[in-house]
Amino acid sequence: MSRASDRAFEAIRSMILSGELPAGAQVVEEALAEKCGVSRTPVRDALRRLESDLLVVRTDTQRSFVADWSLDDVADAFELRSILEAEAARRAADQMTEGALTRIRDANRQIADAIMKPVPDVGGFLEGNREFHAVILEVAGSRRLASLLGTLIEQPVVWRTAHHYSREALHRSHSEHDELIAAFARRDGGWAKSIMTSHILRAYHAYADAHGLTGELQQAAE
Amino acid sequence: MSRASDRAFEAIRSMILSGELPAGAQVVEEALAEKCGVSRTPVRDALRRLESDLLVVRTDTQRSFVADWSLDDVADAFELRSILEAEAARRAADQMTEGALTRIRDANRQIADAIMKPVPDVGGFLEGNREFHAVILEVAGSRRLASLLGTLIEQPVVWRTAHHYSREALHRSHSEHDELIAAFARRDGGWAKSIMTSHILRAYHAYADAHGLTGELQQAAE
DNA sequence: CCAGAGCTATTTGTATACATTATCCCCTCC
DNA sequence: GGAGGGGATAATGTATACAAATAGCTCTGG
Numbered sequence: 001m002s003r004a005s006d007r008a009f010e011a012i013r014s015m016i017l018s019g020e021l022p023a024g025a026q027v028v029e030e031a032l033a034e035k036c037g038v039s040r041t042p043v044r045d046a047l048r049r050l051e052s053d054l055l056v057v058r059t060d061t062q063r064s065f066v067a068d069w070s071l072d073d074v075a076d077a078f079e080l081r082s083i084l085e086a087e088a089a090r091r092a093a094d095q096m097t098e099g100a101l102t103r104i105r106d107a108n109r110q111i112a113d114a115i116m117k118p119v120p121d122v123g124g125f126l127e128g129n130r131e132f133h134a135v136i137l138e139v140a141g142s143r144r145l146a147s148l149l150g151t152l153i154e155q156p157v158v159w160r161t162a163h164h165y166s167r168e169a170l171h172r173s174h175s176e177h178d179e180l181i182a183a184f185a186r187r188d189g190g191w192a193k194s195i196m197t198s199h200i201l202r203a204y205h206a207y208a209d210a211h212g213l214t215g216e217l218q219q220a221a222e
Numbered sequence: 223m224s225r226a227s228d229r230a231f232e233a234i235r236s237m238i239l240s241g242e243l244p245a246g247a248q249v250v251e252e253a254l255a256e257k258c259g260v261s262r263t264p265v266r267d268a269l270r271r272l273e274s275d276l277l278v279v280r281t282d283t284q285r286s287f288v289a290d291w292s293l294d295d296v297a298d299a300f301e302l303r304s305i306l307e308a309e310a311a312r313r314a315a316d317q318m319t320e321g322a323l324t325r326i327r328d329a330n331r332q333i334a335d336a337i338m339k340p341v342p343d344v345g346g347f348l349e350g351n352r353e354f355h356a357v358i359l360e361v362a363g364s365r366r367l368a369s370l371l372g373t374l375i376e377q378p379v380v381w382r383t384a385h386h387y388s389r390e391a392l393h394r395s396h397s398e399h400d401e402l403i404a405a406f407a408r409r410d411g412g413w414a415k416s417i418m419t420s421h422i423l424r425a426y427h428a429y430a431d432a433h434g435l436t437g438e439l440q441q442a443a444e
Numbered sequence: 445c446c447a448g449a450g451c452t453a454t455t456t457g458t459a460t461a462c463a464t465t466a467t468c469c470c471c472t473c474c
Numbered sequence: 475g476g477a478g479g480g481g482a483t484a485a486t487g488t489a490t491a492c493a494a495a496t497a498g499c500t501c502t503g504g
Contacts, residue, residue: 004488028455039489044456048267052274054369061496062456076364083309087302142298144276148370226458250485261459266486283466284486 005042008032012046016055016066017156023068027056053151069157071211078204081152082197084145085133089180089196092139093189100139101184107131108177115170122163125170132177161210169206176202227264230254234268238277238288239378245290249278275373291379293433300426303374304419306367307355311402311418314361315411322361323406329354330399337392344385347392354399383432391428398424 012032015021033043047064050056057067069077092100107128114124133153137146176199183192234254237243255265269286272278279289291299314322329350336346355375359368398421405414 030455040456041488041490044267045270045487048270049274052271054366063496064456073366076366080306080309080364080367080370083305084302087305142302144295144298144374145302147276147373148302151369152366248485252485262486263458263460267457285466286486 003042004036004038005045008036008038008042009046009049011036012043012050013055013154016050017154017159019156019160021066023066023156025066027064027066029064053154055154055156067156069155071208074155074157074207074211075204077152077155078200078207081149082200082204084149084152085136085200086193086197088137088140088142088145088149089183090189090193091141091145092136093184093187093192095139095141096184096187097139100135101181103135104132104181104184107135108174108181111174111177115167115174120167120170122165126159126162129173136180157211158207161207164210165206166209169209173199173203173206225264226258226260227267230258230260230264231268231271233258234265234272235277235376238272239376239381241378241382243288245288245378247288249286249288251286275376277376277378289378291377293430296377296379296429296433297426299374299377300422300429303371304422304426306371306374307358307422308415308419310359310362310364310367310371311405312411312415313363313367314358315406315409315414317361317363318406318409319361322357323403325357326354326403326406329357330396330403333396333399337389337396342389342392344387348381348384351395358402379433380429383429386432387428388431391431395421395425395428 012021012027021027027047029040029043029047032047033040036043047056051058051064055067056064058064110128111125111132114121114128137149140146176195179195180192180199183195234243234249243249249269251262251265251269254269255262258265269278273280273286277289278286280286332350333347333354336343336350359371362368398417401417402414402421405417
């Protein structure tokens with residue numbers, strides 16, 4: 001992980017997720033190479049990976065740009081994610097272990113801590129949320145399913161608007177996690193699948209609400 | 223598409239699909255570079271792409287090998303494919319056009335021609351089948367869904383055993399396509415989805431049957 | 445004032461050399 | 475004789491130079 005191409009990958013990825021490289025901006029290999037302190041070779045490598053994650057898109061003439069996700073694109077990604085992550089939940093329920101269940105409960109406890117604070121700790125929420133879903137995916141035990149979902153969970157636009165989620169949305173997400181835990185504890189795959197489907201779709205609606213809000217704010221700021 | 227890295231990609235991909243590079247074989251950049259008549263740079267590029275398609279896997283120490291799909295891996299890929307392609311069928315039904323419907327019917331006619339011959343034309347069957355599913359995916363209209371399914375349809379093991387499919391399996395596949403066409407003609411997404419799910423799963427069973435057979439044949443040949 | 449050709453600057457593609465890292469084999473030492 | 479270390483070998487990672495292609499601009503001609 002300490003290879004130059006890995007460092008470049010992480011660096012560029014974080015520039016995109018943070019918005020330092022805005023959606024639609026052209027990405028130029030040499031500029032990034034200088035910024036990361038490496039040559040173009042590892043940067044090219046990193047860009048190919050980001051491309052396969054759909055964080056970067058290339059025109060037919062080989063120019064690269066930061067992916068510009070329309071609202072429809074985000075909706076599509078959430079819908080596909082709800083389908084695949086529901087399948088992951090179904091499989092995970094069938095193979096759930098006590099150890100994994102503990103890790104899932106811990107992750108949701110971290111989420112509880114984060115959202116109980118006077119000012120919700122969005123970073124803590126996102127981290128706990130990531131762990132929660134990661135453990136489920138791990139228990140589901142399909143490298144392929146994990147690889148498919150990988151390209152769906154990294155949504156720069158969504159990450160940046162997480163700070164505008166309503167308190168209600170955060171609490172609802174936490175309690176839906178509790179329901180999922182109950183389904184896992186009973187090893188009830190059908191139940192887990194159905195909860196996960198609506199959980200992800202509701203997360204999309206939380207995003208859409210927050211997005212409408214930030215969209216207005218952005219317009220007001222222009 | 224005439225760039226060296228594209229040619230290398232196609233060349234290596236076809237070596238893997240044809241079995242010239244057998245499953246589990248180590249992939250060495252320089253050897254492939256020489257074979258393709260290019261330098262290592264475009265070969266590296268091609269390998270990264272093949273890697274993201276899971277046709278090539280890398281160890282934790284950066285060595286590359288041709289992916290070795292266990293029967294479980296293949297089953298997993300088919301199951302995920304059935305889920306995603308069912309979703310594609312559902313969406314396609316909602317947005318089906320007469321033009322696309324014609325192309326789909328033509329593709330299935332090509333399949334009919336191929337399997338009616340005294341000796342079934344497996345190449346023609348595969349080509350028609352590819353076109354059939356490609357048009358559906360196109361009508362579904364999600365770049366993202368297309369990208370997810372892309373990594374699931376290229377299964378070297380499956381392609382090579384297609385020649386051992388039973389005549390019954392080929393005919394059943396053709397008539398399931400007819401049913402799908404009927405669902406599309408009625409714009410009935412739910413129906414299309416349900417047929418597509420079982421269509422793909424049955425295709426898996428055809429593979430599993432043929433695979434068991436070829437497995438025995440391979441053993442006998444060793 | 446617009447369309448288009450051609451030039452220039454920018455950006456990406458490819459080859460090659462070198463650095464780094466892993467693997468394997470042999471050799472020593474216990 | 476077996477385990478561990480060290481060096482040779484082979485493979486990948488990185489940097490750099492140069493080639494090819496693209497985009498954008500200017501300048502001309504109508």
